[in-house]
Amino acid sequence: MGWRILGENKDFALLGPEKFVKDRMTKYSPKVFQTSLFGEKLAIFCGAQGNKFLFTNEDKLLTSWWPQSLRKVFLFPEYIETSLEEASALRRSFHHDIFKPEALRQYIPVMDALARDHLDQEWDPNEVVKVFPLSKKFTFELACKLFLSVVESEYIKRLIDPFTLMINGMFSIPIDFPGTAYNRAIKDDGKIFSEMEICISIIALLVASFDTTSSAITSVMNYLAQQPHIYEEVLKRLNFEVFSEQMEIEKSKGPYELLSWEDIEKMKYLWNVVRESLRLAPPSQGAFRETIAEFTYAGFTIPKGWKTFWTVHSSHKNPEYFPEPEGFDPSRFEGSGPAPYTFVPFGGRPRMCPGKEYARLEVVIFIHNVVKRFKFQKTIPNEKIVFYSSPTSVHGLPVRLYPHQK
Template structure:
C-alpha cells in the first residue's frame, strides 16, 4: 500500500526542460521506482544508479560477447557495481529493521525483508535490480510514445484532456486517489493502443515443456521459443487495420485473450502490470492538464529499437501551457 500511496500522492509540477527532449530514459519513472522500492530520494545517488542501470538494461538485450568495449562487457561490469551498491542498502536496512528504526511498510525492500525469511543479500539485490530495470525502461518507453501519438492525433488528445478535466471537476480533495485512476478508462485505452503498436518489450523467450506441432513445424521438448508481441499485435486477424491508431479497440471486453500481450499472459504475466498502469496514467494526467505540445519534426523522427523502442531523434517537442 505504501507503493500506491507514494505514486498516487505525486501531483507536483513538471519542468518544461524535461519535456523538450523526451526519451525512454525519463528520470521520473526511475525516481519513482527508487523511492517506492528503496526509499531512495537523494537526486545525485539516483542519477548515479540510473547511469549504471541504463548500461545494464542495454546489455541485457545485446549479443553476449564478453570482450572489452562491447555492450555486454560494460553491462557485466555495471551489474557488479549495482549489486554491490544495492547489497549495501539491503544490509543497512536489515540493521534499521533490527533496531526498530524502519517500518515494514516503509517500502518494498522492507516488506520483502520482513516476509521472505533468510536470503543472501546478493540474491535479494538481483531481484531488486530486476524490478528496477523493468519498472524504469518499459514505463518510460510507453510514456514517450504516448506523447508522440497524442501530438499526432489532436482529437484523441482532446478526449484524454476532457476525461481528465471531468475527473478533476468531480474531486473535492487535492492529489490523485485510487478511485480517480479507475475513472481514466479512455486514457488507459490510449495507453493500451500505444503498447499494441509499440510494445515496450517486443518479445521474450520460453522453453517448450513438451513436444508439439504448430502450423506444420515440429517443436521438440526443451527447445527455446521466442514469442513476438510485435507480430501478434500487428496480426490483422486479431486487429483489423493494425497500422491504424485506434484506442476504441479496447472498449468493452477488448481483444481476445492472448492476442494482446504487452505484459505477457497466463501465470507468468508481468507482476508489475498495475504498477506500470499507475505510472503511465499519472504521467498522462499531469501532462495533459498542464500542457499542449507539437512534434518538432514528425516526418523525420522514425522509430528504432536499441534495445527497446525509441524515437530516432529523441522526440523533440514544442510545448505550450494549458489555457
C-alpha cells in the same frame, strides 16, 4: 539460422523485431519458424494461437528462460549456476507483496506527487523538452523511491549511470571482448552478496520497469501529439465534459489533493489510449522459454532443450483481430475488447508481467498530469522510431510545450 555466431542478429537489428518476424512469417510459416538470435537457436511462435500455446503450457512443456547476455549481466555468474529455482520462488512471493492491491493503492499518491514535482522542475521552466530521457528519469526516480526507499537526488544520480550501462549490456549480443556493451556490463567484482536474492529481485524491478514504462510514456505522448483529436478528447474529459471520469475527478478534488485508486479507475478513456499505444508500439517484443519436453506444434517437432519466443506484433498487427491495424483507435478497447491472446503487451497466464498494474498506474498518472498542464507539439514531425530494448523516437521525442495557464 544465419551466420554461425552472429546468427540473424544483424537482420534483426537492421529490420527491427516487427519486420523481422513479419518477413519470416510470410516466407516460412505464419505459425512458427526457426532462427538464431542472441547466441541461441530459437523457435519463434506467432499469432494468437502461438501465444495461447506458449502461455498455457508453462511448466508442462516449457519453462522460463532468458538469453545469456541478460542472465550473466543481471544475475552474476556464480549465482546462476546454483540457485535459480530458489530465486524464482523468492521472487514470486516478493512480487506478491510488492504488487498486491493494498501496496498499489499506496503508490498512487506517491506517483502523483512525483509526477507533479517532475513537471514543475523539468518541464515547466522549458519551452522544449525531450520526452524519452525525462520519462526515464521519472521512472527511475519513482522506482528508487518505491522499491529502494532512496529519495535523495544525489544518490539517484549516482545510481543511474551504472544502471544504464548494465541495461545496455543486457540487450546486446553476448560477445565478451573489451569495448563491447556486454563486456562493460558484466564487469562485477565476482563476489556473491550476502543478500543476493533480495538484490536480484530489486534490480529486476528496476530493470523491468525502466525502458518499458518510459517507452510506453513516450509512445503515448507521440500518439497524442500526432492525433490532436485524441489529445482533445483526453483534455475534454479532464476539463469540460460534465459526466466524464476526469472532470469528476478534477471537480471533486482541491488543486493539491492527490489522486486515489478510485480516481484512476474512472480514467477509462485515457487507459484505452494507453492500451492502443501499447498495441501499436509495444515496449516488450515478447519473451523466451525453454522446452522441457519434445512436442509437436503446427506440424513441426520442437526438441527438448530448444528455446522459444512468443511475439507481440504477430497478433497486435493482424487485421483479423484488429481491423485497419495501423490506425490509432482507442475505441477497440471498449466493450468486451480484443479477443483472448490477441492483445498481449504484458504476456499472459502464469508468467504475465507482475508489474502490469504498476505500469498502468505510472503511465496513466504521468500522462494525466501532462495533459492537465500542457498542450504540446512535436518539434520533429516525422521523427523516426528506432528499436533498442524497446521502441523509441530516435531523438528522444522533443516537444514544444504550451502551458494551459502561466
